[in-house]
Amino acid sequence: MSTSNRLLIIGGVAAGASCAARARRLDEHAEIIMIERGPDVSFANCGLPYYVGGEISDRAALAVQTPGSLKSLLNLDVRTGCEAVKIDRAGKRVEVKYLADGRSEWISYDKLMLSPGASPLRPALPGINDGRVFTLRNLQDMDRIVAATEEGMRAVVIGAGFIGIEMAEQLRHKGLSVELVELQTQIFPQLDSPMTALLESELRRHNIGITLGDGVARFEAQENHLRCHLNSGKVLDADLVILSIGVRPDTELARDAGLELGPRGHIVVNDFMQTSDPSIYAAGDAVQTRDRVIDSSVNVPMGGPANRQGRVAADHIFMADKARPYPGSLGTAIVRGFEVAAGITGWSEKRLQAAGKPYATVTVNDQHHAGYYPGAKPLSFKILWEPDSGRVLGAQATGFEGIDKRLDVMATAILGGMTIDDLCHLELAYAPPFGSAKDVINLAGFTACNRRDGLVRHITELPTDPQVQIVDVRPQPLAEAFPAPANVINIPFPTLRANLAKLDRTRPVLTVCAFGKMSYFAARLLIQEGFDVKSFSGGLKANVDPRSPAKMPTP
Amino acid sequence: MSTSNRLLIIGGVAAGASCAARARRLDEHAEIIMIERGPDVSFANCGLPYYVGGEISDRAALAVQTPGSLKSLLNLDVRTGCEAVKIDRAGKRVEVKYLADGRSEWISYDKLMLSPGASPLRPALPGINDGRVFTLRNLQDMDRIVAATEEGMRAVVIGAGFIGIEMAEQLRHKGLSVELVELQTQIFPQLDSPMTALLESELRRHNIGITLGDGVARFEAQENHLRCHLNSGKVLDADLVILSIGVRPDTELARDAGLELGPRGHIVVNDFMQTSDPSIYAAGDAVQTRDRVIDSSVNVPMGGPANRQGRVAADHIFMADKARPYPGSLGTAIVRGFEVAAGITGWSEKRLQAAGKPYATVTVNDQHHAGYYPGAKPLSFKILWEPDSGRVLGAQATGFEGIDKRLDVMATAILGGMTIDDLCHLELAYAPPFGSAKDVINLAGFTACNRRDGLVRHITELPTDPQVQIVDVRPQPLAEAFPAPANVINIPFPTLRANLAKLDRTRPVLTVCAFGKMSYFAARLLIQEGFDVKSFSGGLKANVDPRSPAKMPTP
Numbered sequence A, B: 001m002s003t004s005n006r007l008l009i010i011g012g013v014a015a016g017a018s019c020a021a022r023a024r025r026l027d028e029h030a031e032i033i034m035i036e037r038g039p040d041v042s043f044a045n046c047g048l049p050y051y052v053g054g055e056i057s058d059r060a061a062l063a064v065q066t067p068g069s070l071k072s073l074l075n076l077d078v079r080t081g082c083e084a085v086k087i088d089r090a091g092k093r094v095e096v097k098y099l100a101d102g103r104s105e106w107i108s109y110d111k112l113m114l115s116p117g118a119s120p121l122r123p124a125l126p127g128i129n130d131g132r133v134f135t136l137r138n139l140q141d142m143d144r145i146v147a148a149t150e151e152g153m154r155a156v157v158i159g160a161g162f163i164g165i166e167m168a169e170q171l172r173h174k175g176l177s178v179e180l181v182e183l184q185t186q187i188f189p190q191l192d193s194p195m196t197a198l199l200e201s202e203l204r205r206h207n208i209g210i211t212l213g214d215g216v217a218r219f220e221a222q223e224n225h226l227r228c229h230l231n232s233g234k235v236l237d238a239d240l241v242i243l244s245i246g247v248r249p250d251t252e253l254a255r256d257a258g259l260e261l262g263p264r265g266h267i268v269v270n271d272f273m274q275t276s277d278p279s280i281y282a283a284g285d286a287v288q289t290r291d292r293v294i295d296s297s298v299n300v301p302m303g304g305p306a307n308r309q310g311r312v313a314a315d316h317i318f319m320a321d322k323a324r325p326y327p328g329s330l331g332t333a334i335v336r337g338f339e340v341a342a343g344i345t346g347w348s349e350k351r352l353q354a355a356g357k358p359y360a361t362v363t364v365n366d367q368h369h370a371g372y373y374p375g376a377k378p379l380s381f382k383i384l385w386e387p388d389s390g391r392v393l394g395a396q397a398t399g400f401e402g403i404d405k406r407l408d409v410m411a412t413a414i415l416g417g418m419t420i421d422d423l424c425h426l427e428l429a430y431a432p433p434f435g436s437a438k439d440v441i442n443l444a445g446f447t448a449c450n451r452r453d454g455l456v457r458h459i460t461e462l463p464t465d466p467q468v469q470i471v472d473v474r475p476q477p478l479a480e481a482f483p484a485p486a487n488v489i490n491i492p493f494p495t496l497r498a499n500l501a502k503l504d505r506t507r508p509v510l511t512v513c514a515f516g517k518m519s520y521f522a523a524r525l526l527i528q529e530g531f532d533v534k535s536f537s538g539g540l541k542a543n544v545d546p547r548s549p550a551k552m553p554t555p
């Protein structure tokens, strides 16, 4: 071991096991002790919902490594059922307790790694200790939930973040009836609300009941089931309840040891994952790191950051100067609900608003690959950028196929400090089964630059001012079959040039269409004919399940 | 029209129609004339093979726009069956010939756009004018091929670039017997040979005969069919032949007009698509542009560049100072062959070698999403970078799922000037159905940095020197079932620490495994035990169809 010879790791799953694995590759002779309170190390938390639902049938597949395999592969001293209870920083030692026999001992360290993760929130609500109220963090939680589920039972899932959505989907997949309850007025609250509409309708289409803007107030045991009383007074009867309302970092040990914590209890680390005590590192759900988009601190409790942060810590411990910093987190997240996916990278509109940051945004709708090739599925794609510089701040996508791809490209673009001009000219892979000559990301770049260059002004809500002439440029059959929710004049785009006389030049015009493209075309035409015009960005169908019978308008 | 009032466009498909469409949006009152030799404008060349194969059944879907729709949507004056025959630069006019009646006229222009595309190569080989030898560029070519195909016939496809591969796949899909012939010693010659192995085996699995390193010398008409004589003397009998050996730019007009051409006959343009005559623009397959990776000129005859270049030209004509430059082309390309996809972005190894540019490369193998979630499919991923700066120069990927995604991320990373260190920390979307906590791109970044930091030395070919001890660290059953093609000692990785005595410390060691990961782990171990060791990069299975019965080794 180059700079120290015993690395002690508290918490043996994503960040901890990754740190241990990298440490061993960097130093074959270091002594690496990994202690873990639970019976398992190195398991796939992210897979737990899919085992509950039966999509993953092999429980052993969830244990990516076992203490035995970590011994034989990495020569680690793994101690499960062993809890760290106290850190003595001055003495560079940790008191641990073996849960099987209650025995305690002090283990000294040269370097200490804290990767204790986070625990599901369990607020002190009346009735919450009922055995039918579950949270999901580890294999034991999972086993308990599986034991409690039988086809046809009633499940209530409280909290519609990504774990809640996955659990709702999987319980439904297993045949349970499912009610999903969310305090905010949308599911998947990381996203801006319109980008969750398709996913919400998909969950409803699969008969998941969704209650928004409501929280659970208390649980009441009935003879054979549990009654969930919501804040609104609404009552949901359940055979089991999944509580998935967020996590809080497991940082009491760090706090007691006097390590610096952030405002929400996360361990403060530098770019090499060092805490305020340079002999102590921390990584994963328990820490706050640099935000990659806007200079600030952020906690991103996700598997990727945990794994990579653990690795950075090992690098700094064993490679010293050669270690490269952790560049910060973006907050990339994705969730699937049946056929629909939705996700985000970087900052959302509401987060930018709340932080008072200037931003601009457009949403464009397109298909996931060339429209002329069979199987093209619609998707909706939103970007946010910094008005002055054009630098991309965030992106969201929802649809059926290729959602992960667009998010990954955008995550890369954000890390590269790229601008809306750069998005115009991303040269993405195009053959008919895979993409389009102009991908939706290029189109978003075009649209953003058009906005920036003053070629078009967008609005995102239909005006109520009767002075505004709303011009629906969709083909007449479409306009009739799916009327706009406002008083409109239908002038199909191809006839617009011949029908300018139908419009009053003294009154403002708003152009609308299905997806926001023809209304842009119309706005360009009318602007140059001297009208005061805006385009309804995103279109009338943007928030509607695109599998509805109305076909995409041409073009 | 702000700076000119008549835009004349020669060639009305990708670059030309895109230029016209953007021009109209920028200037409602400009006069825009688009002339096209063929009967169709604005059609999906890229979809042609899929109509031949029957995957696209609606021929009309291939006409993205028609002269009529371009008139009603964009108020364009579209003249099909009209060929430009001469450019009079001094007079700013073009002589055109109407093919229907042979009539000629001069059309004057303020700005001229050249988007004539490229034509399939048709070398002067004996017999090549036989009516059974086809090329594919437009709907008429396609119709002729469709008319010539009947189930059970024999097709020979000459040239295994992406069009040749698509045609081979689609003809096979339609039930023809297919022989694919390629002059180079690999299919899809844009890629480095190992990255095409899976695709090649997939084509063979579907009973496509493949002849590599051989070209066609002459065609000989037989009583009822055509005989293709290859350079090697090999003979293939065919009922139809598809010639897909590349394209040459249609730039005689430009040459005759004295416009500057590049060494291979492409029109030279600046970053705003202006030719050496500032009133004349050019875009698409006919031009050479800046290479985005390495300072040089390049022609990338693909749909995305053509569309976007056409748009840049319109911007420069109508927005003047506000126009943003075309940043150059990367050469992103992808092809599908049945279940397998393969593609590239940026520079290949052989291209870097030929240009004498310094580079380093690694290939890693992984799965397209979390291994514990059902349906994970193997993929192989190669990156190339500049040794001094770490800047990424290119990437290639092949596998079953998620190939387009990895190429798109890498195209974005290259445009962003990103390095191998950046790849380590791309925060890509991860939920079990979509990705992994450490995506294969992150792993490639890790591996590249490990190489750069001297943690491992790789070799890509098994040595013949008997002095080298080749240590196969795969599990014994796997090593026995699929023996390495060399004299090896099998020491499964978990037992390596206990078996160091089996190795001679005075002789060099090469570690091998299935995918290159365990051999890296073994190399790290042995290096630190004092051995002179290299790891066999990519692994023994890298070039083998991963659907073979051998399971992935653990881990």
Ligand SMILES: Cc1cc2nc3c(=O)[nH]c(=O)nc-3n(C[C@H](O)[C@H](O)[C@H](O)COP(=O)(O)OP(=O)(O)OC[C@H]3O[C@@H](n4cnc5c(N)ncnc54)[C@H](O)[C@@H]3O)c2cc1C
Pocket (backbone or CB within 6 Å): A010, A011, A012, A013, A014, A015, A016, A035, A036, A037, A038, A045, A046, A047, A048, A049, A082, A083, A084, A085, A115, A116, A117, A118, A136, A137, A138, A163, A250, A253, A283, A284, A285, A286, A300, A301, A302, A303, A304, A306, B430, B431, B432
């Ligand atoms: C159901 C579920 C689904 C998820 N899905 C995704 C997903 O799709 N994508 C994604 O990116 N992320 C997902 N995550 C999040 C991801 O699993 C976490 O971000 C990641 O596991 C965090 O890693 P960690 O090492 O910081 O913490 P953990 O993985 O939680 O590991 C911490 C370990 O430390 C142990 N520990 C704590 N305190 C002590 C102590 N004092 N002594 C000894 N041991 C201690 C704990 O028992 C625990 O096992 C999901 C999480 C859950 C629960």
Ligand SMILES: Cc1cc2nc3c(=O)[nH]c(=O)nc-3n(C[C@H](O)[C@H](O)[C@H](O)COP(=O)(O)OP(=O)(O)OC[C@H]3O[C@@H](n4cnc5c(N)ncnc54)[C@H](O)[C@@H]3O)c2cc1C
Pocket (backbone or CB within 6 Å): A430, A431, A432, B010, B011, B012, B013, B014, B015, B016, B035, B036, B037, B038, B045, B046, B047, B048, B049, B082, B083, B084, B085, B115, B116, B117, B118, B136, B137, B138, B163, B250, B253, B283, B284, B285, B286, B301, B302, B303, B304, B306
């Ligand atoms: C079968 C096939 C499959 C393809 N697949 C893909 C793919 O999957 N992905 C991809 O990115 N690219 C693909 N391409 C390439 C892509 O289609 C071209 O890069 C693109 O069409 C080039 O656009 P262009 O406007 O430069 O030329 P073209 O599309 O070729 O258009 C040029 C037009 O100009 C006309 N013309 C030429 N000279 C004159 C003249 N003197 N007077 C009047 N008219 C003239 C021609 O008739 C022609 O119609 C494919 C091409 C083919 C043929």
Ligand SMILES: CC(C)(COP(=O)(O)OP(=O)(O)OC[C@H]1O[C@@H](n2cnc3c(N)ncnc32)[C@H](O)[C@@H]1OP(=O)(O)O)[C@@H](O)C(=O)NCCC(=O)NCCS
Pocket (backbone or CB within 6 Å): A012, A013, A014, A015, A017, A018, A021, A022, A025, A041, A042, A043, A044, A045, A046, A047, A064, A065, A303, A304, A307, A311, B363, B364, B365, B366, B437, B438, B443, B446, B447, B450, B515, B516, B517, B520, B538, B555
């Ligand atoms: C299992 C676990 C210990 C693995 O740690 P690990 O060994 O670092 O990770 P991997 O098995 O992915 O291997 C990565 C290593 O192999 C190398 N590697 C991977 N594929 C390679 C290839 N084809 N060729 C060469 N090297 C390769 C990587 O470079 C990396 O080594 P490095 O860190 O020294 O650079 C850890 O990831 C873990 O516990 N995971 C489960 C828990 C978890 O992540 N939960 C949250 C998400 S569900």
Ligand SMILES: CC(C)(COP(=O)(O)OP(=O)(O)OC[C@H]1O[C@@H](n2cnc3c(N)ncnc32)[C@H](O)[C@@H]1OP(=O)(O)O)[C@@H](O)C(=O)NCCC(=O)NCCS
Pocket (backbone or CB within 6 Å): A363, A364, A365, A366, A437, A438, A443, A446, A447, A450, A515, A516, A517, A520, A538, A555, B012, B013, B014, B015, B017, B018, B021, B022, B025, B041, B042, B043, B044, B045, B046, B047, B064, B065, B303, B304, B307, B311
């Ligand atoms: C059909 C063709 C003329 C279309 O040209 P186009 O109108 O520029 O292209 P699109 O229909 O994709 O529309 C793009 C325009 O709509 C805008 N747009 C697209 N979706 C939008 C949305 N949802 N909201 C707002 N604007 C949108 C874009 O910004 C762009 O406008 P801009 O260039 O003024 O910024 C041309 O692409 C073509 O001929 N294609 C077929 C030939 C071909 O490409 N062959 C090779 C590949 S197969």
